[in-house]
Amino acid sequence: MERRAHAMLFPFPCSGHINPTLKLAELLHARGVHVTFVNTEHNHERLRRGAAAAGLRGREGFRFEAVPDGLSEEDRRSPDRTVRLYLSLRRSCGPPLVALARRLAEREGAPPVTCVVLSGLVSFALDAAEEIGVPAFVLWGTSACGFVCTLRLRELRQRGYTPLKDESYLTNGYLDTAIDWIAGIPPVRLGDVSSFVRTLDPQCFALRVEEDEANSCARARGLILNTFEDLEPDVLDALRGEFPRVYTIGPLAAAMHAAQGSGHGGAGPAGLSLWEEDAACMAWLDAQAPGSVLYISFGSLAVLSPEQLAELAWGLAASNRSFLWVVRPGLVAGDRGADALPEGFLAATRGRCFIAAWCAQEQVLRHRAVGGFLTHSGWNSTAESIWAGVPMVCWPGFADQYINSRYTCGEWGVGLRLDEALRREQVAAHFEELMGDTGRAREMRRNAARWKAAAEAATAPGGSSYESLGRLVEELRLGDD
Numbered sequence: 001m002e003r004r005a006h007a008m009l010f011p012f013p014c015s016g017h018i019n020p021t022l023k024l025a026e027l028l029h030a031r032g033v034h035v036t037f038v039n040t041e042h043n044h045e046r047l048r049r050g051a052a053a054a055g056l057r058g059r060e061g062f063r064f065e066a067v068p069d070g071l072s073e074e075d076r077r078s079p080d081r082t083v084r085l086y087l088s089l090r091r092s093c094g095p096p097l098v099a100l101a102r103r104l105a106e107r108e109g110a111p112p113v114t115c116v117v118l119s120g121l122v123s124f125a126l127d128a129a130e131e132i133g134v135p136a137f138v139l140w141g142t143s144a145c146g147f148v149c150t151l152r153l154r155e156l157r158q159r160g161y162t163p164l165k166d167e168s169y170l171t172n173g174y175l176d177t178a179i180d181w182i183a184g185i186p187p188v189r190l191g192d193v194s195s196f197v198r199t200l201d202p203q204c205f206a207l208r209v210e211e212d213e214a215n216s217c218a219r220a221r222g223l224i225l226n227t228f229e230d231l232e233p234d235v236l237d238a239l240r241g242e243f244p245r246v247y248t249i250g251p252l253a254a255a256m257h258a259a260q261g262s263g264h265g266g267a268g269p270a271g272l273s274l275w276e277e278d279a280a281c282m283a284w285l286d287a288q289a290p291g292s293v294l295y296i297s298f299g300s301l302a303v304l305s306p307e308q309l310a311e312l313a314w315g316l317a318a319s320n321r322s323f324l325w326v327v328r329p330g331l332v333a334g335d336r337g338a339d340a341l342p343e344g345f346l347a348a349t350r351g352r353c354f355i356a357a358w359c360a361q362e363q364v365l366r367h368r369a370v371g372g373f374l375t376h377s378g379w380n381s382t383a384e385s386i387w388a389g390v391p392m393v394c395w396p397g398f399a400d401q402y403i404n405s406r407y408t409c410g411e412w413g414v415g416l417r418l419d420e421a422l423r424r425e426q427v428a429a430h431f432e433e434l435m436g437d438t439g440r441a442r443e444m445r446r447n448a449a450r451w452k453a454a455a456e457a458a459t460a461p462g463g464s465s466y467e468s469l470g471r472l473v474e475e476l477r478l479g480d481d
């Protein structure tokens with residue numbers, strides 16, 4: 001009898017990791033893999049209280065479980081809660097994961113766990129998988145170029161590019177130094193390799209964590225990426241020199257869509273959003289002309305200063321075009337949301353602006369009214385925009401967002417880049433250019449349509465991502481046999 005694979009998936013507990021891992025879980029389940037999706041107890045409770053509760057009930061062969069994250073209430077309120085969460089999980093989460101896998105093995109009706117799938121930042125779970133005695137796979141949530149650049153942070157440090165000697169290096173042109181020796185990556189600015197090169201601190205915690213976490217993927221049986229072969233052929237080629245088993249299964253949003261369309265997709269994504277989605281923005285979009293709206297969002301983590309928010313707001317106001325802007329609580333330092341918008345802004349943009357605290361972004365990007373996306377170039381957002389065929393204005397600020405933005409504007413030809421120091425004049429000019437009818441705008445739209453078609457082809461039956469997912473399922477099924 002064919003052995004049924006049972007994947008235990010454990011993402012780092014934040015939206016940017018949970019969402020893609022959940023999509024992967026759905027795709028595996030649709031291909032016959034038994035799935036246990038592990039949340040932290042804190043998020044599990046949060047989801048249980050919200051609109052996502054229905055999705056948590058699970059289905060045959062798809063269960064949710066929870067393990068403690070070890071944080072105190074004081075840790076949760078701290079500005080460095082993400083660092084505390086990272087350290088706490090490392091310290092205390094391995095044994096509960098092992099115990100959970102053992103409990104699952106004793107449960108009737110479920111096959112024993114045959115593999116662990118983790119996201120980035122939870123490499124401690126590689127040890128847990130070893131203890132359970134099953135192979136581990138890492139779903140690294142960035143582009144392939146983002147992953148390779150993160151891998152090379154150690155070499156950048158060893159070669160003396162980072163940490164920077166002093167503050168002046170941030171503005172004296174040093175970040176424009178060409179880096180032309182990363183295999184698979186075209187010559188790029190040092191500043192675009194990663195945000196982490198900007199540190200002045202030789203012990204920089206974030207830099208060390210990133211390089212350690214990326215390099216620890218070498219211990220996993222396979223690396224899973226939310227990208228597709230045609231999008232990043234050179235870098236994937238180079239990566240396979242180091243990582244023999246790379247599974248490119250993206251864009252995940254497209255793969256989910258294709259799976260549902262073909263009846264291959266089970267019940268579809270559980271929609272476990274940690275935030276409540278504003279449904280009214282969809283009705284507002286319905287009333288707008290095709291391709292006329294700029295959608296603006298900076299993901300789940302970015303924090304802007306009040307000055308940056310004001311430059312952005314007045315730049316958007318100056319353009320006279322319509323826009324839908326996600327201003328989530330916490331977007332501005334001090335946990336503030338829409339109340340941080342500058343005085344007079346809402347009056348100045350009445351009738352052509354919709355402010356939402358959070359929205360169903362994939363649906364928004366696929367809405368016919370949306371013609372552009374002003375984004376922080378987080379990888380999930382970028383991949384969703386590529387799938388939706390929407391050109392972007394990029395304003396990166398953290399981690400892999402710089403290299404994503406470099407590829408979006410350079411290699412893929414679907415974006416315009418804002419300077420690091422936001423200026424309202426440039427915001428207005430890029431808004432106008434992206435949505436207007438210049439030759440450049442038309443070319444970006446043509447490229448975006450091409451990438452949309454390529455993403456759809458990759459995730460359709462017979463496409464590269466579809467086939468790659470099949471190979472992954474096969475590998476999960478084999479386990480350690």
Ligand code: UDP
Binds near residue numbers: 298
């Ligand atoms: N997102 C959403 N609604 C919003 C804003 C963002 O559903 O109003 C989702 C978006 O679709 C994406 C994720 O949040 O899947 C953000 O991930 P990304 O990697 O772009 O950025 P991060 O939050 O990790 O910085």
